[in-house]
Amino acid sequence: MNRPLTIDEGQVVKLLRVRDSIRLAREAYVRLAKGEALNPERVWLSVPDGASVFAMPAYVLGHKTVSVKVARLNPENPGRLFPSVMATIYVYDSITGHELAQVQADSLTALRTAASSAVATDLLAGKSCETLGIIGTGRQASAHVPAMLEVRKFSRILAYSRDPAHRNAFAANIGKTYSVQAEPADTPEKVVESSEVLVLATNSQVPLFHGGLVQPGTHVNAVGAALPGAREVDSLLVSRSLLVVDSIPQAKSSYGDVLIPMKEGNIKETDFYELGDLLVHPTKASRKPGQVSLFKSGGLAVLDAVFADHLVSMVPRHAD
């Protein structure tokens, strides 16, 4: 029996260009919104004091492959020498079901999440933005920098992490890699008050800042917590925002950022939109002048499926 093809982290990073990632993410949202993809609600469990495990199957009509991403998450991991998020995409032939490939998806998860935020930012943010604010300086934050620069001409990036060494290194590294001015900030508030676009990419379980501090007209991408009890933004920010999510069913089942204000009565079930729906029907909703827009994504299996299908088509099958 052939071993399935393995596409490792290095190949993923080399093969997935930022522009293509954004195109693939947009395609995934549009095809899902048009009813041309299957993305059943993912299933997850949380081991008490251990890993949360998400199993995420998806298929795009007409594709050669069907895939299941399995993501494992434990924010306590860094002290144990494993990343806080690990993911693998298992890729099968969509007709016979036999296994074709396994894609190491730690980087892919960050790249597709960043691409997804870029699609949302391109749709929802003002056309001219000077400052991008990033809270969190991990793998997700890093992946967001080139994706955000692809959709808006930012001249400045402000970054915050609780650890001063992390935020200094993150800013220095951006300054070296991209032609943009990058500065560390010593509080999240300083980032929030000065940015027209925000990226929240942390492991936080509780809101990172007071929602009243976000300037009117700001677009916020929140990509951290995707479990019912955890969130990065408070109910005030949610209730003053045009709220867009990557998946309404998924938001209702597992995004604390949405569920907690809903349970408190601060927003209603009808108060939010799905990104793909707005891409296909752009007039359905738009940010009122001065309103904030908030894109909350917890990660959609169909994005993983589209990215994996693309990668498998790029890597010639080796004989073994």
Added chain:
Amino acid sequence: MNRPLTIDEGQVVKLLRVRDSIRLAREAYVRLAKGEALNPERVWLSVPDGASVFAMPAYVLGHKTVSVKVARLNPENPGRLFPSVMATIYVYDSITGHELAQVQADSLTALRTAASSAVATDLLAGKSCETLGIIGTGRQASAHVPAMLEVRKFSRILAYSRDPAHRNAFAANIGKTYSVQAEPADTPEKVVESSEVLVLATNSQVPLFHGGLVQPGTHVNAVGAALPGAREVDSLLVSRSLLVVDSIPQAKSSYGDVLIPMKEGNIKETDFYELGDLLVHPTKASRKPGQVSLFKSGGLAVLDAVFADHLVSMVPRHAD
């Protein structure tokens, strides 16, 4: 990075003894019924004219591993040189989430399904049974023979497949392997009318026989179809049976054998029991004299998790 340990079909078959399998299956049901295991409802999708894909995570409290089985099913496959069911169990460390092992689970799926039927048969069937009837002669049917012989002293096995060559070979092979008389039957009705225990292990989408033919007191294990539109037994058989399923939520979401009679109004939502619950509380329900008992299983992730954890603990980790 270490490659995860691979446990292949050959090792699985060699390592999983029938008696241990039955013990493991019983343990899985009991621990789940006691609330000591996590077995969220599995997620599945069906590619139009292609494979159905099931992703099944589960975890037993205190175990070192958490696992996700991915099963792919296409009854049209045999003509294309792939089996109609293929499955892999991906095994992760329950604390950190890093991948520990991959278990090829085509045989394991058959072995744990047979073990599960054995647990149900041991609980529900009469104590002295002479004839075991098997409809279907594939991998699942084969795995059921030793499992059934472990819990009841059958003296005769009757087997039916639509293909005369298959049923003849199946019976001949059983006769050579086990000390039991084995005969092919040329209709499913001949099997049904003469057996005290039945195993239905086919890819059929429609009932295999008229439910009135099953003799009073018979115990039936139906392990085939687990999709909402497909079934092996008719509504008459279901309504005259003490109906026990491996999982009530799973039965309600995807077992045609249960859903179709429920939709027709032939049984109510409260008319069936869960195997684990009956193992823990044996007095909750029992077969009335002359009633038929029917165990319908579609396969439970927690069984796969228990089997995979057992295998991983048996195979020493190789260094690479």
